[in-house]
Protein backbone atom coordinates (compact mmCIF):
# COMPACT_ATOMS: atom_id res chain seq x y z
CA UNK A 1 0.00 0.00 0.00
CA UNK A 2 1.30 3.43 -0.91
CA UNK A 3 1.00 6.09 1.77
CA UNK A 4 2.49 9.55 2.15
CA UNK A 5 4.30 8.90 5.43
CA UNK A 6 7.61 7.07 5.77
CA UNK A 7 7.23 3.42 6.76
CA UNK A 8 8.42 4.06 10.33
CA UNK A 9 5.99 6.97 10.78
CA UNK A 10 3.17 4.95 9.25
CA UNK A 11 3.71 2.15 11.79
CA UNK A 12 3.45 4.64 14.65
CA UNK A 13 0.23 6.05 13.18
CA UNK A 14 -1.26 2.55 12.81
CA UNK A 15 -0.65 1.84 16.52
CA UNK A 16 -2.23 5.17 17.45
CA UNK A 17 -5.23 4.55 15.18
CA UNK A 18 -5.86 1.28 17.09
CA UNK A 19 -5.65 3.16 20.39
CA UNK A 20 -7.98 5.99 19.30
CA UNK A 21 -10.74 3.53 18.36
CA UNK A 22 -11.68 3.36 22.05
CA UNK A 23 -11.77 7.13 22.58
CA UNK A 24 -14.94 9.18 22.82
CA UNK A 25 -14.88 12.47 20.91
CA UNK A 26 -17.13 15.45 21.59
CA UNK A 27 -16.83 18.54 19.37
CA UNK A 28 -16.52 21.88 21.17
CA UNK A 29 -16.48 23.82 17.92
CA UNK A 30 -15.34 23.14 14.34
CA UNK A 31 -11.66 22.72 15.29
CA UNK A 32 -11.66 22.00 19.02
CA UNK A 33 -12.58 18.58 20.40
CA UNK A 34 -12.82 17.08 23.85
CA UNK A 35 -11.44 13.54 23.75
CA UNK A 36 -12.08 11.03 26.55
CA UNK A 37 -10.73 7.60 27.25
CA UNK A 38 -11.09 5.73 30.53
CA UNK A 39 -10.91 8.46 33.19
CA UNK A 40 -8.66 10.74 31.15
CA UNK A 41 -9.65 13.75 29.09
CA UNK A 42 -7.75 15.85 26.54
CA UNK A 43 -8.54 18.88 24.40
CA UNK A 44 -7.44 18.82 20.77
CA UNK A 45 -7.28 21.90 18.55
CA UNK A 46 -6.95 20.75 14.95
CA UNK A 47 -6.42 24.28 13.58
CA UNK A 48 -3.50 25.02 15.91
CA UNK A 49 -2.38 21.39 15.87
CA UNK A 50 -2.22 21.15 19.64
CA UNK A 51 -3.37 18.65 22.26
CA UNK A 52 -3.26 18.83 26.04
CA UNK A 53 -1.15 15.63 25.99
CA UNK A 54 1.56 17.87 24.38
CA UNK A 55 2.78 15.16 21.98
CA UNK A 56 0.98 16.69 19.01
CA UNK A 57 2.68 20.11 19.20
CA UNK A 58 6.10 18.88 20.34
CA UNK A 59 6.51 16.06 17.80
CA UNK A 60 4.47 17.85 15.11
CA UNK A 61 3.00 14.40 14.56
CA UNK A 62 -0.56 13.33 15.27
CA UNK A 63 -1.18 11.86 18.71
CA UNK A 64 -3.97 9.33 19.37
CA UNK A 65 -6.33 12.06 20.55
CA UNK A 66 -5.77 14.15 17.42
CA UNK A 67 -6.40 11.07 15.28
CA UNK A 68 -9.68 10.51 17.12
CA UNK A 69 -10.66 14.16 16.49
CA UNK A 70 -9.58 13.93 12.83
CA UNK A 71 -11.79 10.85 12.45
CA UNK A 72 -14.79 12.96 13.50
CA UNK A 73 -14.04 15.50 10.77
CA UNK A 74 -13.08 12.89 8.13
CA UNK A 75 -9.67 14.59 7.92
CA UNK A 76 -6.70 12.88 6.32
CA UNK A 77 -4.30 12.14 9.19
CA UNK A 78 -1.26 12.99 7.04
CA UNK A 79 -2.36 16.63 7.16
CA UNK A 80 -1.68 16.46 10.93
CA UNK A 81 1.94 15.39 10.47
CA UNK A 82 4.86 17.67 9.63
CA UNK A 83 6.46 17.29 6.20
CA UNK A 84 9.61 15.73 7.66
CA UNK A 85 7.62 12.56 8.44
CA UNK A 86 6.63 12.21 4.80
CA UNK A 87 8.18 9.93 2.22
CA UNK A 88 8.54 12.65 -0.43
CA UNK A 89 10.54 14.89 1.93
CA UNK A 90 12.97 12.03 2.55
CA UNK A 91 13.29 11.40 -1.20
CA UNK A 92 13.89 15.12 -1.85
CA UNK A 93 16.61 15.22 0.83
CA UNK A 94 18.64 12.56 -1.01
CA UNK A 95 18.16 14.02 -4.52
CA UNK A 96 21.37 16.02 -4.11
CA UNK A 97 24.41 13.87 -4.98
CA UNK A 98 26.34 12.78 -1.90
CA UNK A 99 30.12 12.58 -2.22
CA UNK A 100 31.59 10.12 0.30
CA UNK A 101 34.77 11.42 1.96
CA UNK A 102 36.44 8.01 2.17
CA UNK A 103 38.71 6.65 4.88
CA UNK A 104 40.67 9.29 6.89
CA UNK A 105 43.97 7.57 5.92
CA UNK A 106 43.23 8.30 2.24
CA UNK A 107 42.58 12.02 2.78
CA UNK A 108 44.95 14.54 1.20
CA UNK A 109 45.44 17.10 3.97
CA UNK A 110 47.59 20.25 3.46
CA UNK A 111 50.78 20.24 5.55
CA UNK A 112 49.85 23.39 7.50
CA UNK A 113 46.65 21.64 8.65
CA UNK A 114 48.19 18.26 9.55
CA UNK A 115 50.16 19.65 12.51
CA UNK A 116 47.21 21.36 14.13
CA UNK A 117 45.65 19.86 17.18
CA UNK A 118 42.21 21.03 18.21
CA UNK A 119 41.09 20.17 21.73
CA UNK A 120 37.70 20.50 23.23
CA UNK A 121 37.97 23.61 25.45
CA UNK A 122 35.40 22.25 27.89
CA UNK A 123 37.24 18.98 28.59
CA UNK A 124 40.76 20.41 28.83
CA UNK A 125 42.11 22.16 31.91
CA UNK A 126 44.72 24.86 31.56
CA UNK A 127 48.07 24.21 33.28
CA UNK A 128 48.27 25.88 36.67
CA UNK A 129 44.69 27.01 36.59
CA UNK A 130 42.36 24.95 38.76
CA UNK A 131 38.78 24.80 37.67
CA UNK A 132 36.05 26.78 39.39
CA UNK A 133 36.23 30.34 40.68
CA UNK A 134 35.57 33.43 38.62
CA UNK A 135 36.34 33.28 34.92
CA UNK A 136 36.22 29.48 34.60
CA UNK A 137 36.62 27.64 31.32
CA UNK A 138 33.01 28.23 30.43
CA UNK A 139 33.76 31.89 29.79
CA UNK A 140 37.03 31.21 27.99
CA UNK A 141 37.65 30.49 24.33
CA UNK A 142 40.81 28.68 23.20
CA UNK A 143 42.22 29.36 19.77
CA UNK A 144 45.42 28.35 17.99
CA UNK A 145 47.49 30.98 16.20
CA UNK A 146 49.73 30.55 13.12
CA UNK A 147 52.71 30.02 15.44
CA UNK A 148 50.83 27.02 16.94
CA UNK A 149 50.69 28.79 20.30
CA UNK A 150 47.46 28.48 22.14
CA UNK A 151 45.69 31.74 22.92
CA UNK A 152 43.08 32.11 25.57
CA UNK A 153 40.40 34.73 24.97
CA UNK A 154 38.11 35.78 27.78
CA UNK A 155 34.64 36.67 26.69
Ligand SMILES: [Zn+2]
Pocket residue numbers: 042051052053054055056063064065066
Ligand atom coordinates in the same frame (compact mmCIF):
# COMPACT_ATOMS: atom_id res chain seq x y z
ZN1 LIG B 1 -2.79 14.20 22.33
